[in-house]
Amino acid sequence: MERLFVDVAGWAAALLILGGYALLTAGKLTARSPAYQWMNVLGAIGFVINSGYFKAWPSAVLNVIWAAIGIVALIRIASTRRREGVAA
Numbered sequence: 374m375e376r377l378f379v380d381v382a383g384w385a386a387a388l389l390i391l392g393g394y395a396l397l398t399a400g401k402l403t404a405r406s407p408a409y410q411w412m413n414v415l416g417a418i419g420f421v422i423n424s425g426y427f428k429a430w431p432s433a434v435l436n437v438i439w440a441a442i443g444i445v446a447l448i449r450i451a452s453t454r455r456r457e458g459v460a461a
Contacts, residue, residue, distance in 0.1 A: 379426040386419025407450055414443035 393412035396402040402409040417440035424432035 379423055382419040383423030386416040389416035405450055410443045410446045414440050
């Protein structure tokens with residue numbers, strides 16, 4: 374059961390990150406879109422689970438950093454929207 378969870382996390386991660394990139398490239402999302410950033414954060418978390426389980430440490434570390442970048446982007450997006458809402 375544990376292995377199934379890890380495999381599902383890895384495949385879901387791949388679909389989220391690939392889907393986000395496809396939507397960005399197609400112009401359906403922007404890099405400043407919360408949806409795009411959430412797809413990256415959740416995808417990175419899935420890859421951390423998968424690569425950590427299989428002890429692929431370079432990939433796990435890369436995806437921890439990837440998720441952190443996405444979280445910082447989400448915080449900045451929210452902060453900008455709050456400032457713009459107050460200014461309006």
